[in-house]
Amino acid sequence: MISYSDLQKGTKIVFQKKPHKVIEADLMFKGRGHSTLTAKLKNLVNGGVVSKTFHPSDEFEEAEILEMESEFIYSYKGKYVFSEEKNPSNRFSFDEEQLEEKTNFLKPKQKVKALIFKEKIINIVLPVKMEFKIKEAPPGIKGGRAEAGTKQALLETGYKINVPLFIKKGDVVEVNTETGEYVRRTKKN
Numbered sequence: 492m493i494s495y496s497d498l499q500k501g502t503k504i505v506f507q508k509k510p511h512k513v514i515e516a517d518l519m520f521k522g523r524g525h526s527t528l529t530a531k532l533k534n535l536v537n538g539g540v541v542s543k544t545f546h547p548s549d550e551f552e553e554a555e556i557l558e559m560e561s562e563f564i565y566s567y568k569g570k571y572v573f574s575e576e577k578n579p580s581n582r583f584s585f586d587e588e589q590l591e592e593k594t595n596f597l598k599p600k601q602k603v604k605a606l607i608f609k610e611k612i613i614n615i616v617l618p619v620k621m622e623f624k625i626k627e628a629p630p631g632i633k634g635g636r637a638e639a640g641t642k643q644a645l646l647e648t649g650y651k652i653n654v655p656l657f658i659k660k661g662d663v664v665e666v667n668t669e670t671g672e673y674v675r676r677t678k679k680n
Contacts, residue, residue: 493551495528503535503554506543510535510554510608535606536613538591557607561615563597571597573605573615583612593617595650596668617668622677623647624663631656 493504502513515531528545535556560576561583569587571594574580583605587594596617597603604616628644641653644664652666654673661680664673 493553495545495547495549495551498528498530498545498551503556504532504551505554506532506551510556510606510613511541514540535608537589538614554608558616559605559607559612561603561605563599563601563603565599566594566597573603575605576602585615589614592671593668595646595648595671596621596623596666598623598648619667619669620665620674621668622663622665625654625658625660625680628654628658628660628662630659 493502496518498504498513498516500513500516502516504511504513511532511534513530514533517529518526519529520526526547529542530545531540531542533540535554561573562576562579564572564574564582566572570584571587571590572582572584574582590597593615601621602618605612606614606616623646626645626647626649629642631642640656642656642658643651644654644658645651646664646666650671652671652673654664658664658673658676659680662676663678665675665677666672667674
């Protein structure tokens with residue numbers, strides 16, 4: 492069991508019978524030695540975030556989450572199909588609603604980690620930084636300085652991001668999948 496004082500960012504617990512990850516934890520001391528812990532918990536099954544206040548008497552079961560190397564295969568009518576990396580015939584899928592913003596960064600043969608809780612695959616985790624080819628990018632403003640602004644560009648997955656003005660169609664850029672932001676250009680067209 493995990494005590495209330497052990498809750499910190501990154502800790503995985505079972506809360507309301509579902510696995511959650513602590514994404515924020517703030518310990519607050521009140522008068523006469525009484526304290527509470529305000530935490531933001533991310534549901535590892537559906538991605539929802541909830542804020543809760545815990546007291547010193549609260550205890551939690553540790554969520555044992557296993558990771559399995561997997562690969563994205565294809566999507567069809569809102570279903571995203573994956574396979575085990577070591578056993579491609581063993582496939583599993585998720586709905587678009589469950590994967591949320593992760594669908595913006597999925598491309599065929601993309602390596603991901605499948606999260607397993609109580610022998611059931613509950614979700615996937617993308618690499619934090621991934622490379623994407625720019626499918627469309629409007630030209631930069633003539634005479635403008637390349638670092639002076641941004642424009643919207645379309646990634647090969649169909650997702651739009653803000654990029655610096657010097658990025659052109661065909662360039663390969665690195666994107667942070669957690670924030671959806673441009674990191675750097677890795678290859679020029």
